[in-house]
Amino acid sequence: MINDVVIVGGGTAGWMTATYLKAAFGDRVDITLVESPRIPTIGVGEATFSTVRHFFDYLGLDESEWMPQCAASYKLAIRFENWRGDGTHFYHPFERLRVSDGFTLADWHLRLNGAGEPFDRACYVTPWLCENRRSPRLLDGSLFAGELDGSLGRSTLEEQRAQFPYAYHFDAAQLATYLTGIGVKQGVRHVLDDVTAVGQDERGWISHVTTKEHGDVTGGLFVDCTGFRSLLINQTLGENFRSFTDVLPNNRAVALRVPREEQELINPYTTATAMDAGWIWTIPLYGRNGTGYVYSDEFCSPEEAERALRAFAAPGRDDLEANHIRMRIGRNERSWVGNCVAVGLSSGFVEPLESTGIFFIQHAIEQLVKHFPDERWEPRLIDGYNDKVARVIDGVREFLVLHYRATARADTPYWKETKAREIPPFLAEFLEIAATRLPDESTIYPYYHGFELYSWITMLLGLGHAPQGARPALAHLDPAGARAQFAGLRAEAERMVSVLPTAHEYLTSLR
Ligand SMILES: Cc1cc2nc3c(=O)[nH]c(=O)nc-3n(C[C@H](O)[C@H](O)[C@H](O)COP(=O)(O)OP(=O)(O)OC[C@H]3O[C@@H](n4cnc5c(N)ncnc54)[C@H](O)[C@@H]3O)c2cc1C
Incomplete structure (x- = not known):
């Protein structure tokens, strides 16, 4: 039996995985999550898919409780601006x-x-x-499409029948903090430390991770949630990463958190505005907007991108700090290798134009539960997982x-x-x-x-x-x-x- 899981990384991927596995398996599986106190998470304001409600419902979390704690708001659609030329727009709704x-x-x-x-x-x-x-909800809490209201319980993406009319925007860092509280209450062992080395056995599988202050952490299954660093699956196991830059040119982003002057002007949608060398996202959270310019550095320097973003989203607010991010676009040939499964940015990422990062995480952890291994490590089970993840991406x-x-x-x-x-x-x-x-x-x-x-x-x-x-x-x-x-x-x-x-x-x- 495989009953001890070690997750490395405490971003959205790490904590969604930890809380989901606990919700699925309870105390039958021990979970340790090691996260660096030093290396920051990606943490830009995040937009999601409508199907993310399967995740929240599976964990039994209620909107009225988690949304206010994560600066969350509703997302009914993506509004595409200027994609057909300046001054044009259309909505891609749920x-x-x-x-x-x-x-x-x-x-x-x-x-x-x-x-x-x-x-x-x-x-x-x-x-x-x-x-x-x-x-999308009336003040008494009821949904406009009443027949779709109510918890989905312990269901997964594969059982989705109806199109739910909305998704969420939320602050990913606040969600990770919120899920930390839930995970620790469920019994997740939380180790705040840096992983400095990864040990391998004679097969080349992962035997333990070495931390700076807490010694070695051993386990049966290791989940790599270290973001673009991919400490376990790429750096240690050397899995081949297939870049998508031959077909998708954007490889950088610069983000700003912008306080919204008039709070009541909160839009229930994400906006994607076409720019000279990419596009700008506007994600309205409760209290502020998350914005960012996604671009290709072949056509725009980081300084130019920051200037364009500031002029677009925050003129006169030079005090706001810009966060420059290099994006690794593509996916691992296999996201599960030996006893290591990569979830989140360490597994794969396409640019954020259709808000699919958290959807990939949700899909991966649902499939991890469905393909959870035993000591035989059945290769066909692992291949099945890898096929599903690759096809989605x-x-x-x-x-x-x-x-x-x-x-x-x-x-x-x-x-x-x-x-x-x-x-x-x-x-x-x-x-x-x-x-x-x-x-x-x-x-x-x-x-x-x-x-x-x-x-x-x-x-x-x-x-x-x-x-x-x-x-x-x-x-x-x-x-x-x-x-x-x-x-x-x-x-x-x-x-x-x-x-x-x-x-x-x-x-x-x-x-
Ligand atoms: C520009 C941009 C915009 C995005 N917008 C969206 C969006 O709108 N919607 C959406 O769904 N997704 C979006 N995403 C994707 C989304 O941000 C990620 O999928 C999600 O936040 C998960 O990130 P992660 O947990 O995999 O990695 P990270 O947030 O990078 O977390 C990595 C974790 O690993 C830890 N770590 C790393 N190395 C070590 C070590 N040696 N020891 C211990 N711990 C370590 C870090 O401390 C951190 O806790 C966006 C991504 C980018 C880059």
Whole structure:
């Protein structure tokens, strides 16, 4: 039996792993977490996926308790600004497309030449809530989509059936601190110390980690949560890291924490604004905005990026300290090698454009529980884990490359280069098909990667890569049903805007 786990690293990955394994296995598995008091975590304001609620519900954590402690706010969508040229915007919401007569409203939108509204406002309710800064919950705590309310209990991403309408923004450092309290209460042994060496046995597997002041820490399974350092899986075990920079050029970021002057102007969405050499995120937390410029250092120096970010997000606030980050983009060939599993940035990372870092962590720890080993270390079990993790990361890579290829933007050397880079084979074929018709389930990336059909359609239409026309079949169908759905959706959106409180009102009421 493998019943002692050592986690190295105390960022979001380390503490999410520790608390999840404890919630799953209780006292049957001992967990030690070693974290350096000296090496900081990444800790920029973080945006998540709607499916992160499986994690919180699995641990039995209630929004009203954890959100105020982590400066958390709601995220209903990502607003893409200037991706089709300056002054443009569209929303990528957490909302599936409705269907009329067997075709999505997106197909009908093409057939009806717009139905009087831009695609996102015509086909989704969420953009209306975003533009009016609404909370997804009423002041009594109930959700606007009532049938989706209530805890999911001990369920995982694989059991997700419905699209939940929101995710969260939170301060990752505060979440790690909050989870530390939970983990220690659950019985996690917390060692605050630096790992100075990693011991290996005759097979080359990890036998122990040596700390500066607490001696050797031994265990059966080691989880590498040391961030981009990848102390165990890359530095010690030498696993090959596959870079994605051939298709995704951004390799640096600079971040600022900006106090928000007017608290009530909290947006219930993340904004991604296209810039000359990358894009800027704006993540509204309760009390401040997290912002950062993600860019390629081939086209912009760190000084230029910082200047552009300050001018955009915090003019006149030279006192705010900038945090420059080098990003390692790609994934390990295998994230589980021998008795070591890498989770978080040590396993893989694509740039933060679709907020997938914490989603990767959640997916990895759910799969770790499903593939938890015994003393046989069954190779097929480990291969199964590695396949799932690789497919999720690769699928997100394809989806992100789509963002750069589908936008016509080519007005700076950086945007020109995004079109000149190699295109992954799957995506090349996808774009060819998408030029003739909107995709369906059979044409999007075929393995689970967190994004559904509606996301692929939204990005194509939002970025301006519409097919040459509607599907021919729609010319033979009566559009009355679709017209009624567009009208009904609009009425529903207007009603919600009138009854829901603002995000600020609701979040303040939680406090
Ligand atoms: C610019 C940027 C923006 C991002 N935005 C988002 C976002 O919006 N949404 C999202 O979901 N994800 C985002 N991510 C990803 C997200 O930040 C990470 O996935 C998440 O915070 C997990 O990080 P981590 O725990 O793997 O690593 P880190 O936060 O780097 O933590 C590493 C830990 O390892 C410890 N450590 C390292 N070496 C040693 C040692 N020798 N001994 C002991 N301890 C050691 C450190 O002390 C630290 O505790 C972003 C990442 C970047 C770079």
